[in-house]
Amino acid sequence: MMQVTCAICDVQEEIDDRSPVAKQLRNRLIHTYLCDECNERIKRRTLERWETGKFRLYKEQIENDWSLPTTT
Numbered sequence: 410m411m412q413v414t415c416a417i418c419d420v421q422e423e424i425d426d427r428s429p430v431a432k433q434l435r436n437r438l439i440h441t442y443l444c445d446e447c448n449e450r451i452k453r454r455t456l457e458r459w460e461t462g463k464f465r466l467y468k469e470q471i472e473n474d475w476s477l478p479t480t481t
Contacts, residue, residue, distance in 0.1 A: 416441040 410423040411431045422444060424431050433440050443451070458464040 413442040415444040415447055417443060417447045420444050420446075 411426050411434075412421060412423050413431075413434065414421050430442070434442060455464075
């Protein structure tokens with residue numbers, strides 16, 4: 410069992426060493442663990458903001474021009 414701490418509420422839990430979450434935490438150190446309660450709260454509030462119409466995702470649109478430059 411792997412012991413983890415929630416990044417928001419500091420609750421300590423044990424998760425299975427073979428779970429995908431444990432593997433993600435071991436291999437990618439930038440990832441943080443959120444307990445189920447905090448994860449659901451964030452999900453619920455994000456959906457509430459999304460429904461107001463004021464929630465925006467600022468994704469940069471990338472245009473890939475894969476064609477070769479034309480020579481004149």
